[in-house]
Amino acid sequence: MNGKRGRILALSLSLCLVVGIGQAQAAPKQQPRPEIFTNLLQCRTITDNSARLACFDQQVGAMDVAAQRDEVVVLDKSELNRTRKTLFGFSFPKLPFLNGGDEEDGDKPQAEGVTHIDAVIASVRSLGYGKWQIGLEDGAQWMTTEAMTARDPKPGQKIELKRAAMGSFMGKVEGGRAVRMKRVS
Template sequence: MTIKRAPFMTVSATITLCLFLQPVHAAPKRQQPRPEIFTDLLQCRAIADNAQRLACFDRQVGAMEAAAQRDEVVVLDKGELSKTRKTLFGFSFPKLPFLGGADGDDQKDRQEDGFSQITAKIASVRSLGYGKWQIGLDDGAQWITTEAIVAGNPKVGQDIELKRAAMGSFMGKVDGGRAVRMKRVG
């Protein structure tokens, strides 16, 4: 493909244009490697002899139970994972596969599981002066407003809606009021 540079375009603008015209190939989602203790359990299914297969299952389930008691293996269902993600909402973490982040993670995935916003009850409030507040949620999370709330003070028991905003920031609305910028502090 040949692109003629217009007289008003700089070299860097031409390079940028060429990059946009390149075909885009979506990277396939990689499945995360499973723990060895789990794959060993799955390999028991391949044993043809019933007695040996049962012995293998008993041995591997015992090993998995012992690992769980030592907190080396944790098993979460989708509901528990969703609760965990909700309690971590507002913190900045790398994309961890066990929290739902992986290559190809997009905004639609986050919105479907409630990760782009949460609604909670206010459990505590503390004035920081100048219309700014520290707000404790019912799940223990602590947030501060980084701009003043001008219409009414937040109160214990009110609902607060927190949403992901541009460039890693968050917006919060207390009882449907005006949205203000907020930051998770604990």
């Protein structure tokens, strides 16, 4: 296999993997695939080698242009998981690529998504009355909504944040008791 054909095949396979992440485990009702992706897949049906290669060249070029224009975004699974963790605590509509399903149509989310994160405290600011604003190393800002009575949180300590009932969150700083928290930025 020559270099150009190998690169096209590798790009096509990685694209199939990326676009197919949500569909590989999807419920019976699948999301429609983007036209640019289906055009690329149609190249596989061409039997003439040179025509098939020309089709792949053209469609991969179109995909590259679309990516440069931010019309298509390509994420691998580890990037998607990092994004889910970064967005932990925010409220979003149910998006298929963030493990949301359309429950009214009988689809269930593929997984519960991120249910907790372990992080390190980068900064703390007292809000008075035992409440704190806590900054994490990734830049996320959380605020306690009830007083922390045992010990004051300090930079460098570990914190565990978990989903709780009714869309709320609980945070527990190294050895302390869990308190209700909310994401502020």
